[in-house]
Amino acid sequence: MPVPKKRRSKSKKRIKGACWKIVPPQLRPCPSCGALGVSHSACLECGQYKGKQVIQLKQKDTPKES
Ligand SMILES: [Zn+2]
Structure with a gap:
């Protein structure tokens, strides 16, 4: 199991944590x-x-018979 050689300083940890951003999903x-x-x-x-039907979708338009 890999073990880090040196402890990462507070500022290095914070710098790394600051430079990431949320990427929007590709639609x-x-x-x-x-x-x-x-x-x-x-x-x-x-x-x-x-081109294949994968998910059986529930049809909301049809009224329930009860
Ligand atoms: Zn579609």
Whole structure:
């Protein structure tokens, strides 16, 4: 297991902690429905990935029969 040779000083720790920023997620339009979504993952609007139905989406429009 790797062990650090020297203790990192307070200022070095703070300098490293200060120079990172939040990167916004890369959004791309879905090829089937056109909604924006995260790349390399199934579309949340139509549930398709690479032209296949991957997620069974719940249909909110249909009223419940009770
Ligand atoms: Zn889609």
